[in-house]
Amino acid sequence: MESTHMILATVWFLLWGVLWAVYFILDGFDLGVGTLMPFLAKNEADKRMMYNTTGPFWDGNEVWLISAGGVTFAAFPLAYAQMFSGLYTALMLLLFSLILRGVSFELRSKVDSDGWKKIWDACQFLGSLLPSVLLGVAFANIFQGLPLDETGLNQANLFQLLNPYGLAGGVLFTAMFVTHGALWLAIRATGEIRERGINVATRMWPALVVLTVLFLAYSAVATQLFGNYFKNPLLFAVLFIPVGGLVLMRVYMGAAKWWFAWGASCAYIGGTALFGVIGLFPAIIPSNPNPGNSLTIMNSASSPLTLKIMLGVALVFVPIVILYQIWAYKTFAHPVKDEDMLY
Amino acid sequence: MDALMLSRLQFAAATAFHFIFVPLTLGLSVLIACMETAFVRTGKEVYRRMAQFWGKLFLVNFALGVVTGITLEFQFGTNWAGYSAYVGDIFGSLLAIEATAAFFLESTFIGVWHFGWNRLSPRAHMIAAWCVAGASNLSAVWIIIANGFMQNPLGYVLRNGRAELDDFMAVVTNPFAWQQFMHTILGGFCVAAFFVLGISAWHLYRKSEADFFGRSFRLGATLAVVASVLIATQGHWHGNHVAELQPAKLAAMESHWETQKGAPMYLLQIPGEDGNKLEALPIPGLLSLLAFNDPGAEVVGLNDIPEDQRPPVVITFLSFRGMVGIGTVMILLAGFAWLRRNNIENYPWFLKILPFAIPLPYLAMQFGWAVAEVGRQPWIVYGLMKTSQAVSRVTAGQVAFSLIVMSALYTLLGIAGIWLMVRIAKQGPVEGH
Numbered sequence: 001m002e003s004t005h006m007i008l009a010t011v012w013f014l015l016w017g018v019l020w021a022v023y024f025i026l027d028g029f030d031l032g033v034g035t036l037m038p039f040l041a042k043n044e045a046d047k048r049m050m051y052n053t054t055g056p057f058w059d060g061n062e063v064w065l066i067s068a069g070g071v072t073f074a075a076f077p078l079a080y081a082q083m084f085s086g087l088y089t090a091l092m093l094l095l096f097s098l099i100l101r102g103v104s105f106e107l108r109s110k111v112d113s114d115g116w117k118k119i120w121d122a123c124q125f126l127g128s129l130l131p132s133v134l135l136g137v138a139f140a141n142i143f144q145g146l147p148l149d150e151t152g153l154n155q156a157n158l159f160q161l162l163n164p165y166g167l168a169g170g171v172l173f174t175a176m177f178v179t180h181g182a183l184w185l186a187i188r189a190t191g192e193i194r195e196r197g198i199n200v201a202t203r204m205w206p207a208l209v210v211l212t213v214l215f216l217a218y219s220a221v222a223t224q225l226f227g228n229y230f231k232n233p234l235l236f237a238v239l240f241i242p243v244g245g246l247v248l249m250r251v252y253m254g255a256a257k258w259w260f261a262w263g264a265s266c267a268y269i270g271g272t273a274l275f276g277v278i279g280l281f282p283a284i285i286p287s288n289p290n291p292g293n294s295l296t297i298m299n300s301a302s303s304p305l306t307l308k309i310m311l312g313v314a315l316v317f318v319p320i321v322i323l324y325q326i327w328a329y330k331t332f333a334h335p336v337k338d339e340d341m342l343y
Numbered sequence: 344m345d346a347l348m349l350s351r352l353q354f355a356a357a358t359a360f361h362f363i364f365v366p367l368t369l370g371l372s373v374l375i376a377c378m379e380t381a382f383v384r385t386g387k388e389v390y391r392r393m394a395q396f397w398g399k400l401f402l403v404n405f406a407l408g409v410v411t412g413i414t415l416e417f418q419f420g421t422n423w424a425g426y427s428a429y430v431g432d433i434f435g436s437l438l439a440i441e442a443t444a445a446f447f448l449e450s451t452f453i454g455v456w457h458f459g460w461n462r463l464s465p466r467a468h469m470i471a472a473w474c475v476a477g478a479s480n481l482s483a484v485w486i487i488i489a490n491g492f493m494q495n496p497l498g499y500v501l502r503n504g505r506a507e508l509d510d511f512m513a514v515v516t517n518p519f520a521w522q523q524f525m526h527t528i529l530g531g532f533c534v535a536a537f538f539v540l541g542i543s544a545w546h547l548y549r550k551s552e553a554d555f556f557g558r559s560f561r562l563g564a565t566l567a568v569v570a571s572v573l574i575a576t577q578g579h580w581h582g583n584h585v586a587e588l589q590p591a592k593l594a595a596m597e598s599h600w601e602t603q604k605g606a607p608m609y610l611l612q613i614p615g616e617d618g619n620k621l622e623a624l625p626i627p628g629l630l631s632l633l634a635f636n637d638p639g640a641e642v643v644g645l646n647d648i649p650e651d652q653r654p655p656v657v658i659t660f661l662s663f664r665g666m667v668g669i670g671t672v673m674i675l676l677a678g679f680a681w682l683r684r685n686n687i688e689n690y691p692w693f694l695k696i697l698p699f700a701i702p703l704p705y706l707a708m709q710f711g712w713a714v715a716e717v718g719r720q721p722w723i724v725y726g727l728m729k730t731s732q733a734v735s736r737v738t739a740g741q742v743a744f745s746l747i748v749m750s751a752l753y754t755l756l757g758i759a760g761i762w763l764m765v766r767i768a769k770q771g772p773v774e775g776h
Contacts, residue, residue: 055454055457055458056454056455056457056458057454058454059450059451059453059454060447060450060451060454062450063442063446063447063450063451066413066416066442066446067439067442067443067447069416069417069420070416070435070438070439070441070442070443071439073416073419073420073427073431073435073438073439074431074432074436074439074440075435075439077427077428077430077431077432077435078428078431080420080427080431080435081420081424081425081427081428081735082424083420084417084419084420084421084424084427085420085422085424085735085736088421088735088737088741088745089741089745091417091420091421092417092421092748092749095413095414095417096748096749096752098410098413099410099411099413099414099752099756100752102406102409102410103406103407103410103756103759103760105406106403106405106406107406107759107760107763110399110403110763110766110767111763111766302431302432302435302436302507302508303432303507305507305508305509306432306433306436306507306508309436309508309511310436310439313439313440313443313444314443317443317444317447318443321443321447321448321451324448324451324452325447325451328451328452328454328455331455331459331463332454332455332458332462339461340461342457342458
């Protein structure tokens with residue numbers, strides 16, 4: 001692969017990682033709130049409060065998933081084809097959960113009937129929990145490597161994905177998102193739901209520390225993720241982002257600075273994702289047990305022209321997207337009041 | 344059934360279902376933005392209430408459109424991995440651009456719009472409405488440019504065993520895609536216009552909120568007449584394009600078998616997959632005239648197209664006739680509604696008919712997509728890649744499982760969503776949300 005092509009592919013690999021990280025940060029908190037719903041909400045008012053804390057944002061957040069998928073498709077088409085067909089059933093389950101969750105926001109509030117609402121509450125909960133688990137399982141399996149053979153055909157099925165390391169990823173993601181969502185409740189909810197959110201975040205923190213340490217240790221055994229880090233020890237500096245985020249989270253929680261604590265949680269989630277992505281490089285989907293069959297940025301990247309045009313598009317539009325999303329977050333950052341209860 | 348056939352069924356079902364909700368989004372978003380603009384300009388409360396009432400229907404519809412759209416992006420990878428790997432360089436980048444440039448805008452501002460009634464000034468809220476409307480239609484631009492590549496591939500070279508981008512401008516300015524885009528957008532406007540007309544007529548017949556629904560009716564009637572006449576005119580040019588670039592599709596649309604100059608159109612025709620079962624009452628030269636604007640032009644027949652490159656004839660033929668027939672009825676209804684828009688309450692029989700006309704443009708759009716997509720078969724990318732080469736190497740069982748779950752899920756969602764929209768529509772404007 002010639003050098004400009006290689007540089008372009010590397011840039012896109014990093015952007016690919018950043019997109020997934022941003023997606024986990026943003027959708028992470030609304031998935032977390034949805035997962036907490038049956039545990040924290042005692043009555044209809046509580047539920048509505050929880051729905052409305054994420055109401056204005058969840059849709060815009062989910063587009064980061066579409067973009068992360070779209071960028072995989074555009075920049076690394078072969079990896080997209082293998083990843084999506086190889087993880088067929090898991091992705092279908094993810095898709096169905098996201099569908100049910102998405103409509104639950106809009107449909108639930110439109111009919112005043114307990115039965116109707118119960119159906120959509122169940123969809124909201126499962127549609128939040130399942131994606132958290134499935135994304136964790138999927139990424140842990142990618143970190144570990146999928147059984148690619150020389151034809152590239154990936155024969156992984158759902159049950160092979162549920163191996164111990166994959167499940168560890170599912171647990172870690174769910175814990176991260178739940179804590180992230182609980183912190184969001186501390187920011188936007190009012191009354192008892194806010195208190196319960198604070199309570200969950202405080203109790204989840206030590207668990208998160210333990211899970212993170214265990215996951216890192218498990219990764220050292222079960223994956224090649226640390227290879228790049230040992231080759232180039234400077235990279236270990238990346239670990240400061242998730243670790244620093246985790247520590248600061250506790251500090252700000254103690255000081256009751258909830259926006260800062262949530263921001264630290266963003267750094268923790270984003271940093272964790274980046275740690276994994278950097279460990280993968282230059283593979284996108286490593287092959288295990290035959291590393292020779294891995295899908296790498298070299299063998300799966302798009303043409304230099306496509307990568308260049310896409311880079312131009314990204315440089316123009318992504319900053320604009322970030323600006324108006326920040327504006328939207330600022331417009332609806334206030335704690336939820338009665339007049340904000342639209343769902 | 345094998346994974347290929349199941350995947351085709353699954354994709355057809357997923358697209359058709361997605362396409363129940365998308366067209367309304369295209370047109371209704373624009374109508375709502377117009378209502379908000381009228382509110383900002385005149386300060387009349389009725390326009391704000393109109394935007395809120397139609398907006399409520401919009402939101403339910405939008406939710407179903409968005410979630411079913413994700414399915415399509417997923418399916419290219421899950422079910423059509425061969426396709427994704429072969430044309431991802433071009434097709435994938437168009438989808439990624441759509442997400443970055445349009446879908447983000449739409450999804451962020453739909454939240455702002457929905458939750459912003461008490462938080463934004465009327466002017467800022469109006470801008471949010473226009474962002475949603477502009478972004479919905481911009482989404483369609485990119486998606487249809489992507490589909491246009493499948494219909495009329497341009498701007499690529501075959502290299503490294505796949506189609507790689509060679510000329511981005513050629514891809515983006517693909518004339519076939521832009522004709523398709525115009526046709527789709529106008530179709531979306533027809534759907535929205537008849538939706539507003541039908542619901543307004545229902546209320547006008549019952550004399551509820553005469554001012555509110557009278558204004559809505561006039562807005563709907565104007566859009567209906569403009570969009571339904573334009574789409575027929577533009578459809579003719581689009582047909583010329585198809586005749587020129589996709590002769591096999593044209594031949595299937597008309598079940599035209601013998602290559603001939605001055606090809607006739609038959610008033611009575613029963614199509615079959617290997618020749619017409621009946622051809623009677625020919626109008627000489629009409630097919631040549633419609634296809635090439637020249638009654639003497641030569642039209643290629645299916646007999647001169649190798650059998651393995653012929654699209655399914657009966658579906659394509661019937662879908663095309665369904666689309667055109669319904670389009671004609673729509674023009675008549677829209678014309679009458681527009682001519683009598685100021686005293687429509689004097690025509691209760693017409694008000695009674697209109698709610699039943701709501702499904703017409705929906706059906707026309709489904710038929711239209713069937714013509715476009717079934718008529719392109721057996722190619723997934725016209726002349727470049729066959730659908731059978733595009734399918735993932737997944738097992739039939741996996742696809743069958745997801746097809747069954749998806750169909751069940753979509754059926755339930757469809758019933759719930761449509762039931763809810765009917766309920767909201769009948770309830771009429773109520774304060775609050």
